[in-house]
Amino acid sequence: MVLKFETKWEIPYVHSAGEHGTKFFEALKDKKIMGVKCPECGRVLVPPRAFCERCFVDTTDWVEVSDEGEVVTVTVTYIKFTGLPDPPYATGIVKLDGADTGMLCLLGGIDLSDWKKVHETFKPGAKVKAVWKEEREGKITDILYFEPVEK
Template sequence: MKQESLTTLQEHWDITYNHALGETGSHFYNALRDEGKILGRRCPACERVLLPPRPFCDRDFVDTTDWVEVGTEGRVEAFTVVFQSFRGLPEAPYCIAYVLLDGADTAVLNYVRGIDWTPGNVPQNIGVGTRVKVAFAEEREGRMTDFWFEKA
């Protein structure tokens, strides 16, 4: 049997999609937009504060109950610096990080701004454990991009 060479097919998708946020997501984004607060949800079984908030605990499979305002500072749990530009995203280089905000038990992903991300500067500018603070957009829209992290 003759072996065929593998081929590729380049395609472009440009899709606008309306996400249904549900009660939990709606409350989270409305509080972010209207009050400049970052809220998590507490699991009544393990008492973890989940951020981003979820309607149920992924560990205990029970409905979450109380809304909890988390802190505006935290520590980097994981990060990556992106050096290749992608359509629809900020011009490279930029950094995204999972940050465990004070008062939360799960980390939230967002951009880290205000730092020189050229390759030689990355090691001294960020690492796992780096303390960061939340900065809010002046005009918020109820989106994750309404806030970002900066070095504390």
């Protein structure tokens, strides 16, 4: 038998969104999703950032992308994990029309109890659109989830 001692880390943080992120979050209030274009590789990057990681150059032009796009992938989680949403919930990547990067997001608006049906509805390439929060506050959660364009 050995003794055990309980300890805990409780450490709050306040993260900066940076100037590019600030513009992105402000635009969300108007249901607009903003990206930036890399002058070298031409990719439209969402979320926007001050430089292109691939080309190591400053990004230049701001571009508004659509709040509709295509599903890249999806998974439905059925187990409760601390700090994550109550199950079931569908996590996926959506590539917005006009963007060259995907967005890690929640997918919803359908019954999630049968994962195979969810994977069929949200199969790669399926068209989805953002469902916006009524009272937007300039946070990523202003986009509640993406739902099928055609139900």
